[in-house]
Amino acid sequence: MHDQLMEIYKKLFEHFGPRHWWPADSPFEMIMGAILTQNVSWSSAATAIESLKNEGILSIEGILSCDPENLASLIRPARYHNQKAKKLQSFCQVAAEEFGGDLDAFLSLEMGTLRERLLGIFGIGPETADCIILYAAEKPIFVIDAYTKRIFSRLGFCPEKISYEDLQQFFMSNLPQDVDLYNEYHAQIDALGHHTCLKSKPHCGECPAAYRCTARQA
Ligand code: SF4
Incomplete structure (x- = not known):
């Protein structure tokens, strides 16, 4: 599972580039x-x-x-x-x-x-x-949001109605406890959810995770 999650991360990063989160001066x-x-x-x-x-x-x-x-x-x-x-x-x-x-x-x-x-x-x-x-605080915890649930259920990793805690546990038990990785991974998920994997009409043709998506639309 670790390798599959890291592969998705790499595809997203190659597609969107570094997101420089969080955008704040302090x-x-x-x-x-x-x-x-x-x-x-x-x-x-x-x-x-x-x-x-x-x-x-x-x-x-x-x-x-x-x-x-x-x-x-x-x-x-x-x-x-x-x-x-x-x-x-x-x-x-x-x-x-x-x-x-x-x-x-x-x-x-x-x-x-x-x-x-x-x-x-x-x-x-x-x-x-x-x-x-x-x-x-720059401590290693994986952030879950609505985009994470939508995307990872469409990719076949979890049910759509999975709880916040269960999905967080899924990521944290399959990825190293790494602040930089968690920072960038959440930001990449946000980019995919915001620009591509939309709720009603996802732009699957331009999705870097489409290669393994069970919900891909034509
Ligand atoms: S292929 Fe489509 S439905 Fe699947 S994750 Fe990408 S945008 Fe979302």
Whole structure:
């Protein structure tokens, strides 16, 4: 199974090239982006990040000192802005109160402990927690998302309705625990899901994984 997963990875990498994830200038910006991109495209989240930067509040103290309504209005391009403002402030509150505002100390927690603490924060589910662990804390956890489930079920590796945990376990037990590999593999899956393996009309003719796909369309 390891060889099959690595073969797909290599085909994707040759096709899309390096994705340079995560697109952020700092771990804190990465974390805010991971929350802001929930249920919306990255371009919408990026616009909201720019807005926070322009306002000079892209920091733990800045987010916490911002009036919730004002914060919501600044991140409006990312949609669900009231909920997301609360999520950003909830994360910052934990970072400030439990770690004295030292984000490195927070991210230095042992991986399992870090995941558990992140999942206890309002608005952080498994996918967001794992993105933070992989891309901000740089610890080896494989991120699963809707694209991963769609693509790997179409490729015949798993049922379409496989659970997040089971699919994560599948990747992590068949690949080496390697931050760089997990980083790039997830980014490559995102590229395939976003550009090629679309939900209703996949562009199979231009898919680098078509050679082994059971759901390939003419
Ligand atoms: S061949 Fe088509 S259905 Fe299969 S993974 Fe590629 S784009 Fe998706």
